[in-house]
């Protein structure tokens with residue numbers, strides 16, 4: 280394992296830290312944006328404003344080409360970026376999917392015309408994007424998707440149902456995976472009959488229904504296509520090449536958990552500070568003290584796991600089992616910290632956000648349920664364990 284960064288990497292880190300030191304406090308001082316009463320929409324407006332500012336500083340899309348306002352960042356610079364953004368407590372951005380996944384897909388597979396049409400709006404946060412992959416019968420087994428797109432002249436007629444699509448109700452555009460060759464499933468070649476379509480979410484024949492999640496938030500949607508007509512010129516890549524389009528650009532996820540060990544450490548520090556203020560007796564409880572120490576140790580282990588993954592990637596070695604292990608560590612630890620949070624606050628840990636006495640605006644109660652998503656999103660726990668069993672332990676298949 281090699282922990283050292285190159286002088287270029289260190290210069291990248293210093294430039295980012297200096298930029299954040301000036302622009303983030305300025306942005307935070309501006310306070311709330313807009314007079315929206317809906318808290319989810321208010322959050323999105325704030326993210327939009329922050330992404331615009333980051334784009335002006337060329338910090339929104341670090342992996343994009345310089346010609347598109349990016350920095351062509353290396354793998355180590357991606358890890359540095361994730362760490363420093365977490366350390367500075369940078370707000371999220373408006374087009375997370377657009378910047379990290381869909382934009383790179385358009386850069387890799389899009390025609391010149393498609394790039395000119397869609398990339399500027401992703402970058403400057405003027406248009407929101409969603410990513411429509413999952414279906415009721417196609418989640419972990421995404422290749423099983425059955426939303427059909429039948430070619431009719433210069434259009435595709437799309438019919439089917441997508442679910443758990445984040446922020447689809449706020450999106451102007453979406454990148455959807457659809458089945459253009461319905462025979463491919465029966466032929467046992469299910470990944471071959473899929474295409475990637477860019478969809479205008481305001482088209483007739485598309486209904487977006489918001490789903491209320493366990494926290495009471497409304498950011499997930501079900502998207503129903505009922506013969507929506509999408510121009511064939513909106514297809515990304517060749518017909519039936521959608522699997523390659525979608526999977527070929529997920530490389531940044533290789534070091535995606537690097538910043539999460541930093542933000543979880545900050546979360547633990549915040550929890551201890553909160554307990555000191557509101558529930559000091561919890562810090563004297565031997566059982567809770569033991570749990571804090573265990574989380575701290577596990578966080579250090581996760582940091583080292585990420586460093587080892589990065590070191591292997593830089594040496595051109597396979598990035599597993601460290602990457603699936605780090606994903607498991609992330610979901611396990613974020614849920615462990617969330618549970619510790621409500622336990623350390625005792626009765627105060629049950630006061631939900633919005634109430635006058637809620638601690639930290641109800642963050643800990645909210646977090647307790649919200650963190651359940653970490654064992655589903657970015658690959659479920661069971662699927663990660665399958666990958667580890669298969670590739671790392673090489674367990675026999677029955």
Ligand SMILES: Cc1cc2nc3c(=O)[nH]c(=O)nc-3n(C[C@H](O)[C@H](O)[C@H](O)COP(=O)(O)OP(=O)(O)OC[C@H]3O[C@@H](n4cnc5c(N)ncnc54)[C@H](O)[C@@H]3O)c2cc1C
Nearest residue numbers: 410411412413418419420443444445652655656659661662
């Ligand atoms: C916060 C969040 C945001 C999301 N945003 C989006 C989005 O914007 N766009 C989008 O397309 N999707 C999105 N999703 C959906 C996400 O990709 C799916 O939830 C995920 O792929 C799992 O699919 P599923 O929910 O259908 O569960 P399933 O795949 O049906 O899994 C159900 C259970 O069975 C287990 N299981 C499945 N297969 C196996 C196996 N082979 N072996 C052992 N156990 C197995 C799983 O681990 C799980 O416990 C989001 C999900 C979350 C939580």
